[in-house]
C-alpha cells in the first residue's frame with residue numbers, strides 16, 4: 001500500500017517530467033491558490049459564497065442602472081461586519097505565498113509561459129510574474145467599460161463628490177477592474193486567455209472548482225487540442241477526470257516541490 005505522501009511525491013515527479021517533455025506550460029488558477037495567503041475561497045469549506053450564498057447575475061446591470069449608488073457602496077460599504085467584510089480585510093492584507101513564488105520561478109526558468117488567473121487579488125503580479133491574464137480583473141485597478149482603458153486605483157481620487165468617475169479617454173463610465181457578476185469578460189483579456197489555451201501543450205489547473213465560465217472552458221479547450229492537464233487541488237472537481245495527473249493537496253506546498261523537481265531535472269538533462 002503506497003502511503004499518500006509517497007503517492008503525491010511520485011505524482012510531483014511524474015508531473016515535472018511531463019511538463020519538461022512538453023514545450024508550453026500554462027497555469028489556470030483559482031481562489032484555492034490564495035487560501036494559504038489567508039484569503040477564503042468562494043465555494044467549499046470556508047467559502048464566502050458557502051457562507052452568504054452565490055450572488056445573482058445582476059451585479060453589472062445594477063451598476064449600469066445606478067453607477068452613483070454602486071460607487072457609494074464601494075466607498076462606504078453597508079456591511080462593515082460579517083463574511084464579506086472579513087473577506088475584504090483578508091484580501092487587503094494578503095501577501096503572496098510559496099505557491100505564488102514557485103510560479104515566478106517557473107516563469108523565470110521559461111517553463112511557465114502564461115498564467116490565466118480568476119483571482120482579483122493581484123498576488124501573482126505582487127510576487128513577480130509578468131505574463132498574467134487576470135480574467136476576472138484586478139481589485140487594485142480601475143477600468144473604463146467603454147474603451148477598456150485601465151489605471152491603478154491609487155492614481156484616482158474618487159469620492160462621493162465626483163461620482164460617477166468617467167474615462168478621460170472616451171467619457172464612458174469607470175468601475176473597478178474586477179468583473180462583476182453578469183459583466184462580459186473584457187475582450188482584450190479574453191483574447192489572451194483563448195490564445196494561451198490554444199498555444200499550450202500542458203496546463204496545471206490550480207485551486208479552482210472549475211464551475212465558472214468561460215474560465216472553466218479553457219482547460220477543456222486545451223485538452224481537446226491534445227494538451228496534458230495536471231490538477232493541483234485539495235478536492236475533486238469536474239475537471240479531475242480529464243486530468244492525466246491529480247496532485248491532491250494544498251498548492252502552497254505542492255507548487256514549491258514541483259518547481260524544485262523541475263529545476264533539478266532540468267539541470268540533470270542540461271535544459
Ligand code: APR
Nearest residue numbers: 030031032035041042043118207208209233234235250251
Ligand atoms: N490548495 C489548492 N486548492 C485549494 C486550496 C489549497 N490550499 N484550498 C481550496 N482549494 C480548492 C477547493 O477545493 C476548490 O476546488 O480551490 C477551489 C476554490 O474554488 P472556488 O472557491 O470556487 O474558487 P474559483 O474556482 O476560483 O471560483 C471561480 O467564482 O465567484 C467567482 O469570481 C469568483 O473568480 C471566482 C470564480
